[in-house]
Structure formats: C-alpha cells, structure tokens
Amino acid sequence: MTVAMGRADTPLPADVDVAVIGGGIMGLGLAYHLALLSGGKARPPLSIAVIERSYLVSGASGRNGGGVRMQWGDAGNVRLMMESIELCKDLAQQLGINLWFRQGGYLFLARSEAGERRLERNVQLHAEVGAPTRLLTAAEARAIVPQLEVAEVRLATFNPDDGVVFPWAFVWGYAARAVERGVTLRTHTSVVRVEPLARGYALHLHTGEVVRARRVVNATGAWSGALNRQLGIDLPNRPHRHEILSSEPLKPFLDPLVVDLTTGLYFSQSTRGELVTGISLPDAPDGSDESLTLHSSLRFLTHLSATLTRLMPITAAMKVLRQWVGPYDVSPDGDAIVGPSPGHPDFVQVCGFTGHGFMMAPAVGRLLARWLGLGEAHPMLARWSPDRFAAGGVARREDMIIG
Amino acid sequence: MTARTFVCRCEDVTLTEIERAIAAGLSDVEEIKRYTGLGTGPCQGKECLSALGRLLVARGLISPAALRPFTARPPVEPVTFGALAAGATEVPEDPSP
Numbered sequence: 001m002t003v004a005m006g007r008a009d010t011p012l013p014a015d016v017d018v019a020v021i022g023g024g025i026m027g028l029g030l031a032y033h034l035a036l037l038s039g040g041k042a043r044p045p046l047s048i049a050v051i052e053r054s055y056l057v058s059g060a061s062g063r064n065g066g067g068v069r070m071q072w073g074d075a076g077n078v079r080l081m082m083e084s085i086e087l088c089k090d091l092a093q094q095l096g097i098n099l100w101f102r103q104g105g106y107l108f109l110a111r112s113e114a115g116e117r118r119l120e121r122n123v124q125l126h127a128e129v130g131a132p133t134r135l136l137t138a139a140e141a142r143a144i145v146p147q148l149e150v151a152e153v154r155l156a157t158f159n160p161d162d163g164v165v166f167p168w169a170f171v172w173g174y175a176a177r178a179v180e181r182g183v184t185l186r187t188h189t190s191v192v193r194v195e196p197l198a199r200g201y202a203l204h205l206h207t208g209e210v211v212r213a214r215r216v217v218n219a220t221g222a223w224s225g226a227l228n229r230q231l232g233i234d235l236p237n238r239p240h241r242h243e244i245l246s247s248e249p250l251k252p253f254l255d256p257l258v259v260d261l262t263t264g265l266y267f268s269q270s271t272r273g274e275l276v277t278g279i280s281l282p283d284a285p286d287g288s289d290e291s292l293t294l295h296s297s298l299r300f301l302t303h304l305s306a307t308l309t310r311l312m313p314i315t316a317a318m319k320v321l322r323q324w325v326g327p328y329d330v331s332p333d334g335d336a337i338v339g340p341s342p343g344h345p346d347f348v349q350v351c352g353f354t355g356h357g358f359m360m361a362p363a364v365g366r367l368l369a370r371w372l373g374l375g376e377a378h379p380m381l382a383r384w385s386p387d388r389f390a391a392g393g394v395a396r397r398e399d400m401i402i403g
Numbered sequence: 404m405t406a407r408t409f410v411c412r413c414e415d416v417t418l419t420e421i422e423r424a425i426a427a428g429l430s431d432v433e434e435i436k437r438y439t440g441l442g443t444g445p446c447q448g449k450e451c452l453s454a455l456g457r458l459l460v461a462r463g464l465i466s467p468a469a470l471r472p473f474t475a476r477p478p479v480e481p482v483t484f485g486a487l488a489a490g491a492t493e494v495p496e497d498p499s500p
Contacts, residue, residue, distance in 0.1 A: 007428035055434035062437055168437050176427075188431075248445060248481055272440075296477050298490070305487035316485030321445060322476035 005172075005179045006056045008188035012211050016047045016184070018372065019203055019213035021191050021227065023052025024061035025167075025358055026350045027219035028174040028185075029365025030372070035181035037373040046373065049184040049211060051191060051203070053223075057171045060221055061358060063294075063326025065244055065276050065403075067257050067268060068359040069106045069162035070131045073122060073400040076380055078129045084363040085161055091362060095173030100166035100271035104255035107136075107144055108157045109311075115261040116155045118399065123157055133159040144256060147314045164257055164268050164276075167358055174365075194230050200346055215372070218341075219350040221357065222292060222327035228349075233341045236389055237331045237352040241289045242278060242403050243300040245323035247315075249273030258312075259402055265307045266402055275318060278403050279304045294325040328355035334398030336360075338368070338384035348372070349386050355403055410458075411451035413444020421458065430464040432456065432473050442473060445481060 006023070018034060020027040031050050038046045052058075068088060070081040085103075092099045110116045119135065126133040134157065141156035142148050179185050193204040200214040218224050222239035250273050257268035264280025281300055283289045301323060309316045329352055331337050337352030350368065353360060370376040408418040416439045424438045432455060435441060441455060442448030452472055459465045 005427055006434065010428075055429075055431055055437070057437040058433065168440075172438060187434075247484075298477075301478070301487050302491040305484040306491035309484050309488045316488065317483055319481035319483050320478060320487065321481055322443070322447060323478075324474075324476055 005175045005185050006052070006187040008186070010184060010186045012049055012051075012184055012186055012209060013047060014210070015212045016049045017214045018046055018048045018217065019201075019211055019215075020048070020050045020217040020219055021203070022059070022219035022221065022223075023050050023056050023175070023185065023187060024059050024219060024221060025171050025174065025361040026061075026221070026353070026364065027052075027217065028056075028171060028178055029361045030217065030219065030350065030368050031183045032174045032178040032181070033365045033369030034373050035178055035183050037369055039181070048182070049186065049213070050178070051189055051205070051211070052185075052187045053190040055187055056175055057168050059223070060326045060329070061171050062168055063244070063324060064167055064355070064358045065266065065268065065278060066165045066167045066270065066358070067106070067162075067266070067402075068101075068165055069159065069257070071106050071108060071122060071126070071133055071157065071159050071162060071400065073118070073125075073398055075125060075129050076383060077398065077400075078126060078131050080360060080363050080380055082129070082131060084360055085163070087362040087366070088163075088165065091173070095170075095177050097169045097173035097176075099169055099173070101163060102271050103161055103163035104257070104268070105144075105158055105160040106162035107141060107256040107258045109141060109150075109153050109258065109260045110155045111152045111260065111262045113154070118261065119155050119157045122400070126159070131159060132161060133157050145254060145258060145312075147312050148258070149311055149313055158256065162257065164270060166270060166272065170358075191227065194227060194347075196231065196344070215346045215348060217348045217350055221329040221351055221353070224329065224349070224351045228341070231341070231344055231347060233344060233347070235337055235341075235349065235351075235386055237329050237337055238290060239292050240328045240330045241291065241294070241325055242328050242355065243281065243296060243323060243325050244276065244278040245301065245304065245320055246270070247275040247277075248319045248321050250275070250318070260307075260311055263307050264403060265304065265311065267308065267312075274321065275315070277304060277308060279307055280403060292327060294327070296323045296325055328403070329357070330354050332389075334401050336364075336384045337386050338364075339381055339386055341386055342390060354398075354401055356401070410454050411439070411441040411444065413446050413450075414440040414442075416441040416451070421455065425462065425464070430459060432459070432471070436473050447476060448473060
C-alpha cells in the first residue's frame, strides 16, 4: 500500500500536542517514535504534526555521506552509536524500506604521533564500553584495503560493526510509517512567526494558517537560529558548509569507510557502487562557509582529488560524477543541543548535531520520544542540555568530528 | 505502456516507480529525484528529466511555466580524480592532531 506523504495540501489541525518544525531525519524519527508510543503507554494519544519548509530530504538529511560508526572519542557517544547501529539492523523490516545498510567497518588512519595517541586512547575506551574496535598496523590496514598507500601510516583502528547507509530511503521510511500512525505531515510550508501563548505556541504559516501547539520541537538543524531568535533564544550553534561528492558506480571493491585523521579525508563505497567522499576543507577566505548557500566549489574538487589520489593512487583513473553541499549544524563543544530552550521550556531544541545527526538519529528519535512522551530520562539528555552554555564554559570537546 | 518502461536508464527507474511516487503525493522534480534516484546516474538527468517534466505537466501537477530542472551538479561530465588532482593549488596537508 502506498501511503500519501509530504504534501503541500495536507490538512493541518488547528490544535496539536506536538508540532515538529523540520522534516529531516530528526523531526521525522521523533514523530514516528512518538506515534508508536502514543498508541500504547503515552496517555492520552498525542496529536503530532510535522511541518517542513521545502520537500523532504531537502536539508542535511538528504546531503550527508551516510556513515554510521561507533568509533567516537567518548563513552557516551560510543554507547549511543552502538544503540543506533543495533537499531539499524532491524530498521529495514520495521520501516518497510531498503536502507542499503552495509557493515563494512570504519578504518581510521593515523599519520602523526598525535593521531596515533588518539587512536590508542579510543581503542582502550571502546574496549571498556564493549565496542569491538581493534588497533592495526599499517600492513594490517592494507590487508583490509589493498589499494591504500600506507608508507606514512603509523597506526590504524578498525571496527567491523561500523557501516554505511543510503540516507534518502531512511527519511522516506520514517515519513511513511509516521503518517501511517497518524502523524500529519505538511511539506512546502514555512513557519513565518512563532507566537508564545499562555500555554504553548501559535505557529503562523506562510499560507496564512495558524497551528496552536502545546509543545514545539525545533528540528531545523542548521536553519534553527532564525526561529530561535524570534523568541529571544540565544544558542551558539552555527551553520557550516560542507562539500561532498560521489563517483561513477563500480563493482564492490572497498569494504570499510576509510578516514585519514591528518587531512580529514573520508571515503566509502555505497551499496549503489559509488565512491562517496569528502574532506576537511580550510575555510574559504570570503566567509561563505558560514552561510547557508549551498553552492559547490572547484576548490573542493581539486583539494580532495589531490589528497585522495595520494592515499589511494588507483582512484586517479576513477571519474567524479556529481558534487553537492550540505550544512553541518555546529555546536561549540561538538555535542548536540537537545531539550527545553532557556526561558521556553515548551520550545524544545533538537539541534547542534555537528554533522553527525544522521548516524545518531535512530537512537535519538527513540530516546527523545520516550522523554517527551513518557518523561523517561536518558544520560545524554543531561549532557545535551541547551542550558549548559549559560552555565559558562564547556567541559569537554569531542575530537572525533569528521569532515 | 508496460510496467517495464524505463524513464531513467542510468538508475533503472521505471514508469511504475514514478507513478508510485506521484501516488504518495510527490509532485516536484526534486522530491521525485530523491524518492526514486532518477537523474543521479552518469547522465545526470540529461535523458530522463524532460520525460519526468512532461509527465508532471500532462498530469496537471505543475504548469509548464513553473517547471524547473533539478539543481545541476558539477562537473558537467564525469572527470577523473587524476585530472582534478592536477589542478590543486594548495598542498593538501593539515597537521590537525
């Protein structure tokens, strides 16, 4: 059965319990899990609407590389991603879609002494948490990816459970199942004004419609600042432009997603056969990387190609097919910004995932729904609190941000 | 027309799949591209995009005047990483920890 979803003319109720602004993977994953709870333990059933300014998959959820890894620099993130990867195993059945989920592992390469120390520290931490990451010599890394030029590689780590997905299908799956369970999904509709009420908020839409919501979730990621500023909510997450490309499709030849810590280069082969690759690019001098304009650059293509062909010379003969841009929603400490907003407890942030929201979304959608629907706590929620910035100073900074 | 009419030959997208996308409420070339994969292969939509546009207009889902192609992705035609690497001006090294 085909479920109608994502229409510009879906009727919106005048009053809802939860209005989610932003139809990306965070907003839709949360709506799906809330709707699942709503039929069961959450009493009474919740009315939920998701409002998306453009089409589904138009933002960062449709523009990322699809990497899913548990190799992080701190125990909370490792545990969260172990949960997310576990969920991915059954998600295709649950959502009724092909996720193109392939667990070929993540291979991290260190070419400096500092990188070597990071990997050693990670492996020790992962062992404590129970993630199956192991240290490899350069020769062992080459046994996994024979085409690698490893002369400069000092140390590597490999986790066989890490993998890749194809992002588009994921988002459509959450959308279809959410709608099936009663979530109202309206696309091509912007929220132009958020008006605080005695209880909840009135969302004024560009169509002239008004939706009153008991609670509002800001799941607009890199675009969240404009909505927050309307309510005087001052949070430090900022958009940052990231470029990525894919090659012509080839027969499967590359198992893991490879990351070079020194250059921030990463590449993987998608289940569709394309090489999907990006790199940390030094900021353009004109400041355009902080804007939300999504234009591609030749500078990215040449910089990435020079780095990639040095690390994997065989790629010199491969062809680039298409390049595009997506925004990271960068939080100053690399941790997400999730929870009640300062001064606006019923305006909930689900933002600041710093380029790694997609891989975390399966776990985040579920834990957020349990918190919003059942009041259930989760250790990451304390850490992600939007209030932490006002308390002055940031305790730690995640150093395994890639791209 | 049969169920095996291919609209996008690069990504094997059939007319039936596009019909399914339209039945799901999708009517914009950008969203149909992301729902079916149409136009994301080697020809980058040069062959299939006009067929999709014509179908949407014929169904009354969009007016010819409002119809726009999806965002063109560089490069215009496939280019090797080797050729692009030769054009690099900066030394690709960043001694991040």
